[in-house]
Amino acid sequence: MSKIIMKTPLVEMDGDEMTRIIWRFIKDELLNPYVALKTDYYDLGLTHRDETNDQVTIDAAEATKKYGVAVKCATITPNAARVKEYNLKEMWKSPNGTIRAILDGTVFRAPILVEGIQPAVRNWTRPICIARHAYGDVYKNTEMRIDRPGKAELVFTAEDGTETKSLIHTFEGPGVLMGMHNVDKSIESFARACFNYALDQKMDLWFSTKDTISKTYDHHFKDVFQEIYDAEYQESFKEAGIEYFYTLIDDAVARVVRSEGGFVWACKNYDGDVMSDMIATAYGSLAMMTSVLVSPEGYYEYEAAHGTVQRHYYRHLEGESTSTNAMATIFAWTGALRKRGELDQLKDLVDFADKLEKASIRTIEEGVMTGDLVALSSLPEKKKVNTMDFLKEIRKRLDQDMQ
Ligand code: NAP
Ligand code: MG
Numbered sequence: 001m002s003k004i005i006m007k008t009p010l011v012e013m014d015g016d017e018m019t020r021i022i023w024r025f026i027k028d029e030l031l032n033p034y035v036a037l038k039t040d041y042y043d044l045g046l047t048h049r050d051e052t053n054d055q056v057t058i059d060a061a062e063a064t065k066k067y068g069v070a071v072k073c074a075t076i077t078p079n080a081a082r083v084k085e086y087n088l089k090e091m092w093k094s095p096n097g098t099i100r101a102i103l104d105g106t107v108f109r110a111p112i113l114v115e116g117i118q119p120a121v122r123n124w125t126r127p128i129c130i131a132r133h134a135y136g137d138v139y140k141n142t143e144m145r146i147d148r149p150g151k152a153e154l155v156f157t158a159e160d161g162t163e164t165k166s167l168i169h170t171f172e173g174p175g176v177l178m179g180m181h182n183v184d185k186s187i188e189s190f191a192r193a194c195f196n197y198a199l200d201q202k203m204d205l206w207f208s209t210k211d212t213i214s215k216t217y218d219h220h221f222k223d224v225f226q227e228i229y230d231a232e233y234q235e236s237f238k239e240a241g242i243e244y245f246y247t248l249i250d251d252a253v254a255r256v257v258r259s260e261g262g263f264v265w266a267c268k269n270y271d272g273d274v275m276s277d278m279i280a281t282a283y284g285s286l287a288m289m290t291s292v293l294v295s296p297e298g299y300y301e302y303e304a305a306h307g308t309v310q311r312h313y314y315r316h317l318e319g320e321s322t323s324t325n326a327m328a329t330i331f332a333w334t335g336a337l338r339k340r341g342e343l344d345q346l347k348d349l350v351d352f353a354d355k356l357e358k359a360s361i362r363t364i365e366e367g368v369m370t371g372d373l374v375a376l377s378s379l380p381e382k383k384k385v386n387t388m389d390f391l392k393e394i395r396k397r398l399d400q401d402m403q
Contacts, residue, residue, distance in 0.1 A: 001034075003034060003036040004352055005036055006035065006038040006346065008068070008340060008343070008344055009039050010037075010336050011039070011040050011301075012039035012040065013072040013073060014043045015074050015075040015308065016045055017076065017309065017310055018313040019073050021387075022324060022387065023329065026326060030330065030333075030398065033395075034352060044056060045075075046088070047086060050089055050090075053089070053090075054093070057099065065103070065299055069302075070336065071335075072301055073304075074306060079091070100134055103301065105189075105193060105294055105299070105301070106131055106193035106197075107291060107292070107293050108129055108130070108293075109276050109289055109290065109291045110290050111128070111279070111284070111288055111290075112327055114288070115379075116364070116365060116377040117285075117288070120282040121257060123258070123259070124260065126260055126261035127262065128256065128265060128279055129197075130276040130279055131197060131264055131266040131267065132276055133187075133269045134269065135186040136180065136182035136183065136269060138178075138270050140181065141178050144176070146171050146175045146177055147174050148173075149172050150170075150171050151167065151169075152167075152170075154167075154179070184224065187221055190266075191225045191229075194207070195228065195244070196296075197294050201264065202240055202242060203263050204242050204243045205242070205244045205266060206246075208252035209268055211248065225266075249271060284373075284376050285373065286328070287324075287325035287328050290302070291328075291332075300336070300339050302331075302336040303332050304329045309324050312324045312387075323370040323385065323386050324370060325373065325390070326390060327360060334353040334354075334357050337349055337352065337353045341353065359394050362397050363397055364377075367383055368385055369384065370386075
């Protein structure tokens with residue numbers, strides 16, 4: 001059988017620990033036998049980031065702008081313990097943060113649904129995808145502890161020196177104070193990323209804020225979304241048969257729980273942080289979540305939603321057998337290959353991505369799964385397999401489907 005041909009290379013960002021090992025296995029076992037892989041490879045493993053003073057992360061993000069589609073392995077975000085463990089020159093920044101800053105993107109997360117693993121919310125039969133704004137608000141705030149009576153004001157000084165003032169509160173005793181901001185450029189690119197993603201997935205888009213209470217701040221988010229929708233997306237949404245829908249966050253929460261899923265839920269930074277953990281947990285597991293960063297220019301970076309699974313890695317180094325779930329990492333590859341196939345009009349590549357996803361899902365639905373899922377699955381017959389055997393079981397099914 002001749003291998004499937006690619007046109008444009010995928011930007012490949014290798015990573016750390018257990019996911020780095022899975023990365024190699026996936027390529028050897030599930031990709032290289034079928035696809036003549038073309039990648040522009042960047043080693044984002046912590047050792048190589050340190051050797052290059054993190055330049056490799058910047059280069060990988062720039063390559064994503066050049067080629068348009070990237071696939072990324074989970075990476076270590078160094079903390080004090082990692083600086084010691086890897087004898088680092090510096091506590092390098094989170095690669096995801098660096099890449100996000102360069103691509104100016106929005107992160108979309110969606111669950112991988114399989115038979116036998118029921119969401120905690122029974123009526124969720126289709127995926128709910130969270131789109132989280134990743135700039136500003138409480139994550140870039142300034143806070144103050146107030147320890148005595150006094151007057152707190154919001155002051156804006158324009159470049160020409162003009163001041164605009166507004167009273168926050170007259171403190172009669174101790175309290176706390178906080179200032180935060182956002183910028184139109186970021187809100188606009190968040191909105192466009194959401195509209196583009198909804199079109200790409202052919203799913204309705206919901207957006208929610210607390211605009212009834214925050215009449216200027218949150219209301220501005222609502223207005224920006226509406227203006228961009230009216231001016232740029234109304235028609236393509238109609239053609240795709242999907243809807244844009246705004247509602248108050250309280251109402252959104254109630255509707256989400258009552259819904260059957262099947263939409264993209266755009267959230268402000270804090271709401272997205274909280275709601276994505278709620279949604280992920282209710283669907284089952286972080287190892288069954290896909291994650292993609294989409295830039296307003298239409299660059300895509302696919303990854304798993306979980307980390308490098310450090311505890312399993314140390315067990316692996318001790319020579320113990322691990323049962324690490326490769327699903328999210330496989331789906332990072334299929335997401336990227338499918339997008340590459342669509343952009344380059346390579347039907348075989350798109351079909352291959354579909355088949356690999358189906359074979360992976362079928363493996364679990366036929367009762368063969370890693371330890372994390374055995375605990376969740378309601379199938380009467382299930383078999384726990386180790387990291388590599390899970391991939392071999394997928395390979396068996398993929399081989400049948402590729403005949
Ligand atoms: P983690 O890798 O998400 O794993 C936490 C725990 O979740 C694991 O110990 C395991 O539980 C379970 N788990 C996660 N993924 C799994 C999988 N694929 N299969 C089976 N079980 C899975 O988080 P961490 O171990 O706390 O973080 C390790 C490193 O990842 C950190 O250095 C952090 O900086 C980095 N990180 C990277 C990213 C990213 O690159 N996108 C995101 C988050 C964290 P059990 O041990 O109970 O089996
Ligand atoms: Mg969080």
